[in-house]
Amino acid sequence: MGLDQSAGYNDVSVYDWRKHARLQQFMHDKYFEKHPDAEGFNVTKLILNKEDILELQKLVKNDNLPFCDGGFFWGHQFQEEAMRESKEYDLKFCKDALKWIKEGKEVWYDCWW
Numbered sequence: 511m512g513l514d515q516s517a518g519y520n521d522v523s524v525y526d527w528r529k530h531a532r533l534q535q536f537m538h539d540k541y542f543e544k545h546p547d548a549e550g551f552n553v554t555k556l557i558l559n560k561e562d563i564l565e566l567q568k569l570v571k572n573d574n575l576p577f578c579d580g581g582f583f584w585g586h587q588f589q590e591e592a593m594r595e596s597k598e599y600d601l602k603f604c605k606d607a608l609k610w611i612k613e614g615k616e617v618w619y620d621c622w623w
Contacts, residue, residue, distance in 0.1 A: 513585060513623045517558075517603060519615035525603045529585025532575035532593045533600065536566060537619050539576060555618045560611050567604035570597060 513534055515527040527533060540562055541551045548554075558566075569575050578589050585592060607617045 513621060515619070515621045517607070517617070517619045519607075519610040519617050524606065525599070527596065527599075529588075530592045530596050530600075531578035531585045531589040533596070534621060535576045535578040536569065537621065551621070553620070553622045555620045558607065558617045558619060560608065563604050563607045563611065563617065567601065567608075570600045570604065573597070 513529045513531070515530060515534060515537075516523045516525060518524040537556055538551050540558075541554070541556045542548060544556070573593065575593055610617050
């Protein structure tokens with residue numbers, strides 16, 4: 511049991527993460543920024559635009575994804591290691607996501623725990 515994360519475009523899943531708490535925190539915050547009245551963000555797709563991806567890319571490059579205060583099942587207890595280990599993968603996702611957006615595809619992120 512734990513946090514599973516995926517991302518892609520349209521109906522195609524391309525990227526998968528497992529217990530990447532800081533990425534989850536970024537996406538969680540972004541979801542509630544866009545949907546302030548939502549009840550939750552589990553098994554719900556977050557649609558990402560170019561600005562979202564550029565913000566994520568900058569945070570990943572600078573090792574500055576938001577800290578996750580909780581979420582045992584999210585893997586918060588080893589979030590620093592997960593952020594370092596996933597950095598290149600996260601940057602590849604950002605690069606691909608920007609390309610997909612330019613191609614007119616809808617980029618999304620989804621999670622479940």
